[in-house]
Amino acid sequence: MKKILVGLVFGLVLGAVDGATAWFYPEARSMLTGILVGSSIKGMVVGILTGWFAHKVQSTGWGIVVGSAIGLLFAFLVAAMDTVNGRHPYLEIMLPGFVVGAIIGFVTQKLGMPGPAKSGAQ
Amino acid sequence: MDLSDSVLDHLRHVAALPDLSGTRYELESEIGRGGMGVVYAARDRQLDRRVALKVLDCALAGEAQLIARLEHPAIVPIYETGTLPDDRAFYAMKLVTGARLDHYLQGSPPLAERLRVFRRVSEALAFAHTRGALHRDLKPQNVMVGQFGEVYVMDWGVDAVAGTPAFRAPDAQLDQRSDIYALGALLQFLLPASAPLALRAVVAKAMSKDPNARYPDAPELLADIGRFEQGLAVEAWSEPLWHRLRRFGSRNAVLLWLLAAYTIVKLLLFFLRHS
Numbered sequence: 229m230k231k232i233l234v235g236l237v238f239g240l241v242l243g244a245v246d247g248a249t250a251w252f253y254p255e256a257r258s259m260l261t262g263i264l265v266g267s268s269i270k271g272m273v274v275g276i277l278t279g280w281f282a283h284k285v286q287s288t289g290w291g292i293v294v295g296s297a298i299g300l301l302f303a304f305l306v307a308a309m310d311t312v313n314g315r316h317p318y319l320e321i322m323l324p325g326f327v328v329g330a331i332i333g334f335v336t337q338k339l340g341m342p343g344p345a346k347s348g349a350q
Numbered sequence: 351m352d353l354s355d356s357v358l359d360h361l362r363h364v365a366a367l368p369d370l371s372g373t374r375y376e377l378e379s380e381i382g383r384g385g386m387g388v389v390y391a392a393r394d395r396q397l398d399r400r401v402a403l404k405v406l407d408c409a410l411a412g413e414a415q416l417i418a419r420l421e422h423p424a425i426v427p428i429y430e431t432g433t434l435p436d437d438r439a440f441y442a443m444k445l446v447t448g449a450r451l452d453h454y455l456q457g458s459p460p461l462a463e464r465l466r467v468f469r470r471v472s473e474a475l476a477f478a479h480t481r482g483a484l485h486r487d488l489k490p491q492n493v494m495v496g497q498f499g500e501v502y503v504m505d506w507g508v509d510a511v512a513g514t515p516a517f518r519a520p521d522a523q524l525d526q527r528s529d530i531y532a533l534g535a536l537l538q539f540l541l542p543a544s545a546p547l548a549l550r551a552v553v554a555k556a557m558s559k560d561p562n563a564r565y566p567d568a569p570e571l572l573a574d575i576g577r578f579e580q581g582l583a584v585e586a587w588s589e590p591l592w593h594r595l596r597r598f599g600s601r602n603a604v605l606l607w608l609l610a611a612y613t614i615v616k617l618l619l620f621f622l623r624h625s
Contacts, residue, residue, distance in 0.1 A: 249616055252620060253620075253623065288604070292604075292608075319619065320619055320623075323615050323619065324612065324615055324616060324619070327608065327611050327612040327615055328612065330608055330611075331605070331608045331609065331612065334604055334605055334608060335605075338605075
């Protein structure tokens, strides 16, 4: 399986799982479907970009760094678009997005077929 | 006139030295004695290089031809064979500078390095087996580690009775699996006291008294070593659950840390919201 596809699949699944945790917040349950879809799409986009990076550079360390940075960026964009009770939930979305990005970065480095060798520092 | 013992010893020693007249070699010093002859360091006058010269106690046996057939990076290449004026056979081969494996281990190399050396030896043996050759006397004294880490297996195909007891299989008839037994004994010798249980199990399987219970060939043994190096379960050992979990944990430590971090973040946010 190609790394981009690995990123897409894991991004989608992890994004969906991350979105599903909104169920624990009663005030967000009414918007659960929207959160699930949005979080899954966000995870998928992060996964594709991280998978593309993993295809180009084979380095677990850099994979985690880039994955978490992309995850953080997209989480910021989502949080900036979203408002709960009149405020942007930056912390609630960006912190988990950062860690989910790191996980996707790690997974895309470990799984899938690499592209032409271009190793970075480990 | 009486000669002292030391003079007699010296004369005996000189008389035993090979007469290299008529050859292109010039004797330098003795570097070892094996089951079938003596190995000397010598100089090849024609090519102006140092070589190892093995002088056999008998006429040229199949040994030189056997080794000459084995062209492999971990097998010392033969340059030339010939016969001395006293009818003893000799062959010239690459002079390997480095340490014998038993001496090399005195430097306490790390486990990964020990396994690298073992892998090179096993690959040489696997190659020889594909050419129908057996080593018959694999032991640390027959493995050299060069100064740049290169590994050479020496003294191929000596008579079975010359095999070293601790490394010799208890088989009535020697075959590939007898060499596998010796490989197991060599691995046991290579492993430090604190070696993981999985590697001990590989040794035990390779050294089984029943040849059929051993690895069928060197690549199979190497595959198990490879599994160990990758953090996978070795075939030689049915590991207990706690060991399997520990291996999983160490193999997936980064992922487990990341998942733990995610869980902590989520719990933290949850309690922050509800506090």
